[in-house]
Amino acid sequence: MKSVKKAVIPAAGLGTRFLPATKALAKEMLPIVDKPTIQFIVEEARAAGIEDILIVDGKSKRSIEDHFDSNPELEAALEADGKLEKLQMVQETTDINLYFIRQSKPRGLGDAVLQAKAFVGDEPFVVLLGDDMTRDEVPLTKQLINQYEKTGESTLAVVKVPHEETKKYGVIDPIEKVGDNLYQVRQFVEKPNPDEAPSDLAIIGRYLLTPEIFEELENTKPGKGGEIQLTDAIDSLNKRQHVYAHEFTGRRYDIGSKIGFLETSIEFGLEHPETKDELREYIKKLAQEM
Ligand code: UTP
Secondary structure, three states: OOOOOEEEEEEOOOOHHHOOOOOOOOHHHOEEOOEEHHHHHHHHHHHOOOOEEEEEEOOOOHHHHHHOOOOHHHHHHHHHOOOHHHHHHHHHOOOOEEEEEEOOOOOOHHHHHHOOHHHHOOOOEEEEOOOEEEEOOOOHHHHHHHHHHHHOOEEEEEEEOOHHHHHHOEEEEEEEEEEOOEEEEEEEEEOOOOOOOOOOEEEEEEEEEOOOHHHHHHOOOOOHHHOOOHHHHHHHHHHHOOEEEEEOOOEEEEOOOHHHHHHHHHHHHOOOOOOHHHHHHHHHHHHHHO
């Protein structure tokens, strides 16, 4: 069995939920306290043993490339001022095997993943979306890799969501539990209305896919919203090979929505050594005034 060493991070969406902030700035560059969200995603991939990462970006995504590039002027200034911790922080972002490709038009997540075909070749790979940040003892990407090492088949991360929220997600129709948190799946359904949703297990932004997904993507017609839906291609792949669902029980932060983004910022701000005490006091004061 080939080991999983490559990751793809699609970051070419329009980010309409964060307008006007995302008119010129990539949504993935919005920071949680002081770190761009895409850096958290890259760190999760690396913690799972991923060696090469392809970022699929679009227009106005230059800032992502610049963020992971070296900045000699800044580095020289930090060194001259003796700010060595900050210097190390800046240099760490360049010490990664990152590749970039453009998605010429935002034709959907499936189309974004298809741009990775040449990079991936015939190896299994993971897809990580910047809309979800996750935390657990074992990083979620590593959990998916562990499942793949048992089955040799594609595996997606799912979480339980409130039933009325199924229309925001791809949802699985599980057949049965076949292992630790692992489900065999009858069907993957994109954004079902709650009265049609086959379960409350919703796909979140971590996928481990076999390279056969590219043939399915090439044959997938635009679906909901006129976009090539990754969920549709996964559903076709499941008819050829098994695609399993791994239920994630760790902490998930939905940073693709405004409220999720704010909640995550507060939670991380309450942990950050430079902000935690003052932020706690501020929240207490606000709560008393409300
Ligand atoms: P979203 O559905 O969250 O879309 O895409 P979006 O454009 O980023 O954000 P909103 O909903 O308009 O606010 C899920 C993921 O797929 C990527 C996005 O960058 C995001 O990581 N994506 C989506 C692409 O790379 N290309 C696309 O054509 C669509």
